[in-house]
Amino acid sequence: MDAVGIIFANTYDADLNELTQKRTLAAVPFAGRYRLIDFTLSNMVNSGIRNIGLITKGNYQSLLGHVRTGAEWDLDRKNSGLTILPPFSTMAGESIYDNRLEALASNFSFLRRAREKYVLMCDSSYVGNVDLKEYFDFHVQSEAVLTGLYSDQVMNNQKGVKGTTAMVDSDGRITEMEITKESPEGSKILINTWLIDRERLMEIIEQAIRDNKRSLRRDVIIPAVEKQKIMAFRTDSRILALDNLQSYLASNLDLLDKDVRADILGTGKGRPILTKTRDSAPTRYGHESKTSNSLIADGCVIEGDVKNSVIFRGVRIKKGAVVENSVIMQDSTVGEYVNLNYAILDKNVIIQDGRMLSGYITHPFFCQRNSVI
Amino acid sequence: MDAVGIIFANTYDADLNELTQKRTLAAVPFAGRYRLIDFTLSNMVNSGIRNIGLITKGNYQSLLGHVRTGAEWDLDRKNSGLTILPPFSTMAGESIYDNRLEALASNFSFLRRAREKYVLMCDSSYVGNVDLKEYFDFHVQSEAVLTGLYSDQVMNNQKGVKGTTAMVDSDGRITEMEITKESPEGSKILINTWLIDRERLMEIIEQAIRDNKRSLRRDVIIPAVEKQKIMAFRTDSRILALDNLQSYLASNLDLLDKDVRADILGTGKGRPILTKTRDSAPTRYGHESKTSNSLIADGCVIEGDVKNSVIFRGVRIKKGAVVENSVIMQDSTVGEYVNLNYAILDKNVIIQDGRMLSGYITHPFFCQRNSVI
């Protein structure tokens, strides 16, 4: 696939403050052992992209620690492979960009040095296992200036969270597009993924800088919809939205459904979602553990009950504890006889013996990283 | 060697503006195929340090591109190895540090997570091939709070450039220390390398932040000299200073001396200076090339004359050209019948046919990266 990939590691839309205080959006943990970036990176690699730039802004230590050399995705190449594009690189100088256009301008030299004909730009705020080759072929054949991506199966997107919507005609051409908190009747939710000719993108960026434009969507794409051929491609894959905490919990728990799991984690599709490995021991279950409808990673010790939950690596659930409808992240400990319901524990949380913590599906109970309750 | 290494990639003293406009000091090319960081990294690795943090500030794309995963230094480990510490990490928040104390404070968590007992801190503004093990043993045996490093053979240091000097008694104890542009009679030039207990360093940083101190040398070390045991260790190795362009040229040309070259590049010492590899072809000489007393890297095509010069990778010197007393960096081209004397060409410079460019040993002629003359 003759395209260079650009991944924006930061969020410009989603409202996941709780999880992104100490990490960039792309580094948010998901589905027991992944980070959001894993889905975008794996989709790109699985469709044959071999040159990827990862645009970061701030708080990217945990992201760097996760992707490291890119070896897990076979991206630790001598040339190309994975390039981390931190702030302050070149053209735009000393400002820390707060939109995609500035971010691209700051990394103009990366685009210039790339040899691929096309550029695929992706956000990190959606999770899906998408065949990007189909999408790419559609773009090339349609001879569009830009092609976006949408799915009819976007799950858990929330009202009141900003997103891109578009009206798409029967040929796949976008006739109207807006940034809105409510999707208009009949509109499609675009997942902030765009294919464009690389030279064209470079011209657009240079022009936009000269014209003092700031937003790729608002100032560049939307005004172009009327005049130019902007297309949208429909993927058959499900897309899980992560608009806010409620949506984050729901999207995790949706993976307990066999079909969703097979779709997103790519069982048997030949499109594996790859992630950083860790030398975890196998998960050990005690004499009295009870388990039901749960996704459980490696390195855990489960001595209590786990039901309808997603458990990350290295979690310990002690005797008598009952965990339901919850997401427990890496290396957290749930003490004896604790009760958790609709809870999200970030990494390394310790819940002491006997506590009872319960949120509701629309209002999950959230515990910050490293906290002790 | 039970120490974690910290390398400051930026200069806080040297006056090498010409070479550091688009790159951090540590990424400045040297000696035909190296960058300054290679010497510090290799010294650390050769003495058994396996956990190194590289503190960067701005302009670090070319540094990242050079060290990449650290594989050339066997530092691409699953745990520890080489950690890039970009700005904005943790404690000190959003400011871009402009001194070592702030830089350390910003990367406090790296120090905290390290398991080694000692910390070795190095600057990138000196070049040498130093046995750090001897230095380490001296520090441990002397039970000093801090131990600095000096050499009696510091070459090419310039008057009028800021540096650290100290009076050292016969036991190696520092009795006076100052930051100065002129070395006092009998004083030693410290090369901004310090060994200290890791826990102790962490305490010092925390205290300094509370007391609003800003400079490690000025506000912490110098005031401690009177009260505490601050030692200095003398290495037998030569040290090449890179205080300014004149000093940079002289230090490059000093490598044409057999003894200096053997010392600095470590011939037969078992302390190789490692650097990034590049798939260059062997250097090819034309039918009429003339060469004398020069250091020449791989991938060059030499058809003219080269005398008393240092030629980097991929340089082309065309027929009839005469290059003397010069440093020609990577991928530059010297056209036919060009005359160069006391010139420094940065990377990718093109000198067109017939030009004559000449500086003097105290005032080298400098050509910026990518320029065409």
Place this chain on the structure above:
Amino acid sequence: MERMSKKTCIAMLLAGGQGSRLAPLTNKIAKPAVPFGSKYRIIDFSLSNCVNSDIDTVGVLTQYQPLQLNDYLARGQSWDLNLNFGGLHILPPYQAKKGGDWFKGTANAIYQNIGFIERYDPEYVLILSGDHIYKMDYSVMLEEHIKNNADCTIAVIDVPEEEASRFGIMSTDESGRIVEFEEKPEHPKSTQASMGVYIFSTDKLKKYLIEDEHTEGSENDFGKNVIPAMLRDGQRMFSYLYKGYWRDVGTLDSFWAANMDVLGDVPELFLNDPGWKISYHHSFSRPQYLGPASSISNSVVGDSCVIDGKSVDSVIFSNVVIEEGACVRDCVVMNGAVIRKGAFVEYAIIDNDAVIEANASVGGPKENSALTVIAGGITVGRDAVVCPGTIVEEDI
């Protein structure tokens, strides 16, 4: 090659054994590559021991069915052994100008690779066998070796008297110096049994390997030939008593038993030890999914498993499927095995990719049956019954 001058100690890991007593598990793979403990392979323990003991140069001598083992070892990066100078190197048999030889015995295998040892010019060579499960700090043994100014140090464990005649048995004086060594003696004079872990001073190792190679009739074996020859010559040979966890997994029964050691509230073989990490090569996997009908008690379960049945006192490897209503008890269920609805499996080893069809019954209670083994890739048909103690190598 001019690099770091030399290594203090390198390891040579003998991974060429066929492991025929472990058949059918070793039908297609070398014994060191046999999966163990849900996520590991047998060789992971020796390799991780090396790395945890600060030995960063390991030659792995292969000969039998090495394809899977080679792939598994890959570039050594799983154990942080992907170094430019040092690291993990696979040493297969080869042909030289004067022709080629398979490795004839343990000593001959090392002899043929003296060139590899010389490259790193180590003062000491650690010889390992790569088919035991143990967590040992070789650096402590090396310290002892150096302190004793020894020519050879042999690691030993204390075995029960009645088992001593199965091992190479050491008699030592009060300083730990070996005065006698007997290979599988009828009347053992001590209970100190060789673990097959040796440290040699390099010059002595080379001297005796070369001598052994020129000794007519030698089996070129460390235990049978080299060690006795050194003892005869009065070399300084010491024993090093190891007291930690150690299991020979040379037979199906001992393999099963060692796997069971990872179970329990305080497992005998503690795999989560942050101070002594066992590293392994990761193949692609997903989190495990436990269905609504699942019931798991005192078991470990590997990645990518989908379990909606019952597991009691068992070690479940990766990619295993246990359907609703199926039950495994006292079992080792290896990678990719499938246990269909209503099947019942007790006290058995189910090798990789075997399938137990619906309502089949395999094995019997541990208390009064022998171990049952279903070989890799075998299908046990619907409603079939496999009697306890059977080793099934064809579909039934």
Place this chain on the structure above:
Amino acid sequence: MERMSKKTCIAMLLAGGQGSRLAPLTNKIAKPAVPFGSKYRIIDFSLSNCVNSDIDTVGVLTQYQPLQLNDYLARGQSWDLNLNFGGLHILPPYQAKKGGDWFKGTANAIYQNIGFIERYDPEYVLILSGDHIYKMDYSVMLEEHIKNNADCTIAVIDVPEEEASRFGIMSTDESGRIVEFEEKPEHPKSTQASMGVYIFSTDKLKKYLIEDEHTEGSENDFGKNVIPAMLRDGQRMFSYLYKGYWRDVGTLDSFWAANMDVLGDVPELFLNDPGWKISYHHSFSRPQYLGPASSISNSVVGDSCVIDGKSVDSVIFSNVVIEEGACVRDCVVMNGAVIRKGAFVEYAIIDNDAVIEANASVGGPKENSALTVIAGGITVGRDAVVCPGTIVEEDI
């Protein structure tokens, strides 16, 4: 292993040959590992061709003196072939349950590694020999193979008529389909000579390898057995005419000549080609130093050399020392060789680490002498004279 589903085409590189006609250069190393062109080894060309042709999975079959070759290939990272799925894999001979075999012929070597091929389930297999110097885009040949719906495509070069009887010669019809193949024919019917580069469709390759293995008396060789058998059966066999640079380096003379191709203002073998990079494994080195008395004309010079003498029309490898007053002319001076003060060396190959002492004289003018060769590690003593055409394998 569940990963990317499969590979379209993988390469199998036969690197087991002893290369005895290249002795003494191949006394201690396999032919593909012989250094070439100052910074390379012979095998770099085939490997780089693979990578430049987008083939990212290469099995390298080794057998003869593989230690240096294995180290050189290391983890494949030098050619960007260190992949989790695919990449470079070394395939040595091995023992299986039923015993072990050395590779008997080229076809048998591939036969013994069918398991490796099956893992990647490729549609096509590219067979290479790893002992030629050439820059070839296999992807173009593969396109042809697919377009022709061929079972096998054989790369050929046009050779002078008088040399044709040294090669396997193809006769083709106007569509390029091979109608006849003769191994070293006395009266060649064409000048299309096989380069030993084959693309097979995988199913046909497996079929004919298995048949060949069961054919009594077969030498298990592609050229002698497999290709003729396929032709007899009327399989779709095509030739692919390659017109670029190609050199056989099977003899000392041809090895010398191919090295000389890197010289000149416009070298025949252009190594600086950014569009077809030849990658190689880097060992530690420094920039070269040219002394005040140095004089270098029409030569290439490798890293870490210290040259204060004269080099004319020569290829100097790495770590070479040429002292003041010494002169080499029309020479291939290999890694680590030392030419002392006043020595004069003409039309010769000086193998690795050989030393020519002061004032010695080696070889004679190219115009009227035969090639002289000094074997690796040999010392030619002070004032000694080595007559042209000698192959020196002992110190003199």
